[in-house]
Amino acid sequence: xxxxxxxxxxxxxxxxxxxxxxxxxxxxxxxxxxxxxxxxxxxxxxxxxxxxxxxxxxxxxxxxxxxxxxxxxxxxxxxxxxxxxxxxxxxxxxxxxxxxxxxxxxxxxxxxxxxxxxxxxxxxxxxxxxxxxxxxxxxxxxxxxxxxxxxxxxxxxxxxxxxxxxxxxxxxxxxxxxxxxxxxxxxxxxxxxxxxxxxxxxxxxxxxxxxxxxxxxxxxxxxxxxxxxxxxxxxxxxxxxxxxxxxxxxxxxxxxxxxxxxxxxxxxxxxxxxxxxxxxxxxxxxxxxxxxxxxxxxxxxxxxxxxxxxxxxx
Amino acid sequence: xxxxxxxxxxxxxxxxxxxxxxxxxxxxxxxxxxxxxxxxxxxxxxxxxxxxxxxxxxxxxxxxxxxxxxxxxxxxxxxxxxxxxxxxxxxxxxxxxxxxxxxxxxxxxxxxxxxxxxxxxxxxxxxxxxxxxxxxxxxxxxxxxxxxxxxxxxxxxxxxxxxxxxxxxxxxxxxxxxxxxxxxxxxxxxxxxxxxxxxxx
Numbered sequence: 001x002x003x004x005x006x007x008x009x010x011x012x013x014x015x016x017x018x019x020x021x022x023x024x025x026x027x028x029x030x031x032x033x034x035x036x037x038x039x040x041x042x043x044x045x046x047x048x049x050x051x052x053x054x055x056x057x058x059x060x061x062x063x064x065x066x067x068x069x070x071x072x073x074x075x076x077x078x079x080x081x082x083x084x085x086x087x088x089x090x091x092x093x094x095x096x097x098x099x100x101x102x103x104x105x106x107x108x109x110x111x112x113x114x115x116x117x118x119x120x121x122x123x124x125x126x127x128x129x130x131x132x133x134x135x136x137x138x139x140x141x142x143x144x145x146x147x148x149x150x151x152x153x154x155x156x157x158x159x160x161x162x163x164x165x166x167x168x169x170x171x172x173x174x175x176x177x178x179x180x181x182x183x184x185x186x187x188x189x190x191x192x193x194x195x196x197x198x199x200x201x202x203x204x205x206x207x208x209x210x211x212x213x214x215x216x217x218x219x220x221x222x223x224x225x226x227x228x229x230x231x232x233x234x235x236x237x238x239x240x241x242x243x244x245x246x247x248x249x250x251x252x253x254x255x256x257x258x259x260x261x262x263x264x265x266x267x268x269x270x271x272x273x274x275x276x277x278x279x280x281x282x283x284x285x286x287x288x289x290x291x292x293x294x295x296x297x298x299x300x301x302x303x304x305x306x307x308x309x310x311x312x313x314x
Numbered sequence: 315x316x317x318x319x320x321x322x323x324x325x326x327x328x329x330x331x332x333x334x335x336x337x338x339x340x341x342x343x344x345x346x347x348x349x350x351x352x353x354x355x356x357x358x359x360x361x362x363x364x365x366x367x368x369x370x371x372x373x374x375x376x377x378x379x380x381x382x383x384x385x386x387x388x389x390x391x392x393x394x395x396x397x398x399x400x401x402x403x404x405x406x407x408x409x410x411x412x413x414x415x416x417x418x419x420x421x422x423x424x425x426x427x428x429x430x431x432x433x434x435x436x437x438x439x440x441x442x443x444x445x446x447x448x449x450x451x452x453x454x455x456x457x458x459x460x461x462x463x464x465x466x467x468x469x470x471x472x473x474x475x476x477x478x479x480x481x482x483x484x485x486x487x488x489x490x491x492x493x494x495x496x497x498x499x500x501x502x503x504x505x506x507x508x509x510x511x512x513x514x515x
Contacts, residue, residue: 069346081481181481271423280346287410
């Protein structure tokens with residue numbers, strides 16, 4: 001795998017890739033087979049989409065939403081504005097090969113392939129609540145790696161106070177990028193302590209399999225205590241920033257969508273109440289559920305916002 | 315006889331969207347968020363029927379076929395029917411008869427305030443739609459009252475526009491159609507005659 005580190009004293013690929021995996025790959029290539037992308041990741045185009053991951057106690061006791069619901073009811077404006085649009089419109093999208101540019105205030109910037117970005121980590125499955133700003137929610141078994149572990153490899157500088165993310169910009173496969181419904185490419189960001197929080201995940205799969213295109217393949221963010229639009233999909237760049245980065249929705253409509261986007265039943269969206277939510281799959285004759293402060297993760301993350309005005313963290 | 319079967323045909327056709335929705339609700343074909351799907355669907359059709367109703371008079375003027383006027387009341391009542399169902403879907407399926415939440419929405423959410431205002435303007439029109447009420451009010455007063463449909467339609471388009479998060483093009487298309495239909499009514503009759511001759515040789 002090609003690694004283009006920008007600094008001369010960076011380690012050689014052989015120091016990152018285990019000798020075993022390296023030889024293993026050689027053997028496959030020699031045999032004319034598919035390139036094995038690492039112990040945990042199926043090769044691009046492989047028949048099996050199953051992932052190899054460790055299970056965790058996260059989300060024990062939560063009732064997981066139907067895979068069908070979670071993969072056909074999507075907001076992914078790059079592909080379509082309707083909820084059922086992204087699944088249909090993203091079929092031509094090929095999320096591999098993929099590379100991610102790491103830059104900004106860090107000591108080890110560079111372009112990494114998807115495999116090189118993820119392979120050094122052990123994938124784990126975590127079941128999280130997912131709450132959209134539009135007052136619907138689901139419970140999804142995500143497969144990914146803690147974002148903090150991944151970011152540490154690039155040695156962020158002391159001056160890095162934020163992390164900024166960008167989605168792929170490719171209007172040929174993401175048709176809505178030819179329109180002006182949002183400012184493209186999609187941008188999101190986190191404060192450094194939010195990004196490093198152990199609950200924050202860089203996700204590569206769901207329901208035990210590689211992420212479907214419409215759910216943000218091959219790489220997306222999941223910050224379970226924030227509204228879904230923070231969880232940027234199909235990420236191609238990660239930048240360590242000293243200033244709060246500009247984000248897509250807070251630029252499009254700063255009155256309705258802020259930088260923090262913390263789930264809070266007591267802070268209404270200007271056009272609807274956030275006190276309750278519709279759980280996908282609940283059916284017609286079930287009332288909406290009460291929304292939990294910080295989506296039920298307050299005991300883990302509320303301290304990040306100590307002394308801040310909740311009304312300003314929408 | 316012809317009119318009667320035409321009326322039955324229009325009536326049946328107008329019920330097709332509702333039938334489709336009922337089937338979708340019963341069969342689970344509306345996706346993972348059926349309450350939202352139902353609200354959107356019924357709202358869309360209320361607006362469509364309102365625009366169709368407002369197109370009847372210009373159609374008569376332009377084609378000279380007075381017969382189309384016989385369908386106007388039915389189409390207007392279908393607009394009201396879909397508006398009632400839209401409101402019912404929001405109150406029952408979405409809010410689950412949580413009246414405090416409904417009231418809070420009407421008071422606090424501008425787009426719901428606007429939608430509710432539009433609905434309240436349609437109520438007296440539906441109530442006075444019968445021939446008996448028309449006679450009791452007298453043609454002139456009835457006509458004046460029923461001009462309420464114009465500001466109501468404007469509010470409906472505004473309600474839709476405000477509800478959308480992004481990609482407001484659809485609402486703008488409805489707005490443009492409504493603007494054209496309302497602007498037509500401002501054209502002096504002699505110009506209308508000239509337009510009619512131009513398009514209907």
